[in-house]
Amino acid sequence: MKRVNRFFWALAAPLAAVLFTLIFVSIILLMKGANPLSTFQLIASYGSQPENLVAELNQTVAYYLAGVAAAIGFRMLLFNIGIDGQYRLAIFIAAVVGGATNLPAFLEVPLIIITGVVVGALWASIAGYLKVKRNISEVISNIMLNTIASGLIIYMLQPGRFGLKGGLSDNLATPTIPKSGWLPSLHIMGGELYSFAFVAIAVGVLYWVVLNKSVFGFNLRATGMSFRAARASGVNAPRMVFITMALSGAIAGLTGMGELLSHTHTYSLAFPTGYALTGLALALLGRSNPIGIAIAAFFWAFLEQAAPALDLNGVPKEIVMMMQGTIILATVTSYEIVKRITRRQQQRLVGAAEAPRVDADAKGVKS
């Protein structure tokens, strides 16, 4: 009975958030003179077409990794808003390294991937260092580091440094990675699914196992729950904070790697920005649970894939952006409310059990 109750409340929060968002968006659509039902139908039917599904899955992989990166930070109460800078700097330098070397495939591909991971971890560890040694909020330092990363990338992408003028598009891009550094795609449903998806799955499994089944993971979660208690029991808590930040950055460095290895083979400014916000939103939606994040990531990619279709049908596609913002707020709000409801229930249960023993004088005292 208790179990069912807990399960109900765990699901109630995200469902309430989605419901609230749908209602909110419907009102806006009605104000715009569009039919909400047919709009949602349009999103659903466009998003579930086979050729779009593959594109969504590829996008899901990138979002998923950003979400896991954010989730690692959350376990330590770290808010890694720097995922954006970490991922772009990582992919950029990985692309430069890949473009400059030409090793056999079994070395080249790992080289590129490891470069990304290391760069992401290093860039994130600046914020980690400032947090641990200087007690500076990682949110502020990461926001600043994101802009610095963007500036550095644009600077280094200029022709004559590491960039080339692209052939077809006029975008600045890094030299193309040789074929040995390409990762094949799977041909399914008329689309090409990046095989990097398997790496993402492995990362998800690793994340769950390390966090829940290892001493390291236990220490990490303990530090996140109570810095002081963990420290008192012998955990080097500041070091754990630093490592968590670096780990989060390392995973962030994998975001977008699928696209680099299987699709573009070069870094250009066309690589999307804003993964930090998305990653954090997905980690919040999925409650830092690997499967939860995966579902949320797919949902997110699904919505975004449908955005262009909305424009063609006279509905502004920005409605998707508003939907995402609303979902974040609604989710966090409903989790907070559910947390309070369940806590009150527990207090009532405890109160009922204790009631016979503690009587009159306890009455009137607010629990």
Added chain:
Amino acid sequence: MKNSLGNRLWKIITSPSRMMLTVGAVIIMISLVRQYTGISDITSPGAAGATIRFTIPILMAGLGGLWAERSGVINIGLEGMMILGTWFGAWFGFLYGPWVGIFAGAIGGALAGILHAILTVRIGIDQAVSGLAINLLGMGTARFLSGVFFIGKGGDVNISPQVEGIGTFTVPGLSPFLTDIGSKHILVISDVAGVCAGFITKINWASLVLILALPLTAWILWKTRFGLRMRFCGENPVAAESLGVNVYRTRYIALAVSGALAGLGGAYISVISTGNYLEGQTAGRGYIGLAAVIFGNWTPAGVLAGSVLFGLTDALRVRQSTSVHALLLVVITLALAYGVSKFRKKDWKGFIIGLVIGGVVLAYYLINKVVPDEFVTFFPNLTTILVLAFLSQRLRPPAMAGAPYRKGEESS
């Protein structure tokens, strides 16, 4: 005389006592640099005027950040509030004239500020999450509304119709006089005259009105009962509540003002700087305002100093990129002076840091002819990181800014 309002205000604005001395030293240094490099644009009236135009939006965002953080709530949503300010400013400015537009920008920002307050103060969700989501919502809302309202009115999905301008004023007599002295290239005198001429020549009325927010903020926060209570909420909300301060209501007001100030900054950009709304025109100035708050150690005078510094680099970058390069000489001098002062105190670590930074920048100065635009763009952000890294012991943020607070519960 001693306790006159003007005197008090002056004291507040110049609260760090060495500020005047520093300003004087900086003026002399810049003057020498101008003389040495021959780049006279650095202290020209035009550059000073441009600095004002670039400083005001950052200052507004910074003051918004100051209000929020002093009341104990971190406002990362400043950027989103600014975006709403640019949109509301441009649209209502187009419909009813520029002054109404600026007012509407403040309302737009304040609405987002109140949303932030409901979410973080009443419901108690994480302040960073709420702020970031507000940035996303602000961006999405502005885009959505542009698509709905601008098309067919002379605008498009990312650009609004033109807003009519607000007049400027020039102090007659004095302005041409100072400009004249400024163009004579006399050491220090011409520089001061040139900059002063910039401050009184073709100044937009809106600039003059908005800049009043600075003394007003200083006065409210440090000289009124409400301000004392507000800062109390930022330092120790539990104690404040126990002494009868309504923490929730105080924070609601603070965040509404914070959003309104950011909105004013946004409206200034769209109505005054460009004359219309352009998507992405805030270009992260909300975050730079946040940086100015940290740079300024959570004081109005400091926020002003940070905003001017960041606004100046912005202005010089846009006008003439060699100016920024010339100003590297100031950075080099400051770094070396820092090193020497540490040397005299036998602080070897500080000595080496000063020497290394000075040396690296000097080498860069000698090798290159210009500072790349990309570096100038992230200069405020880099400065903030460096300030945080090296001066964090001296910074004193409000003790409970960012901490969740619920009425009747001990903060955990």
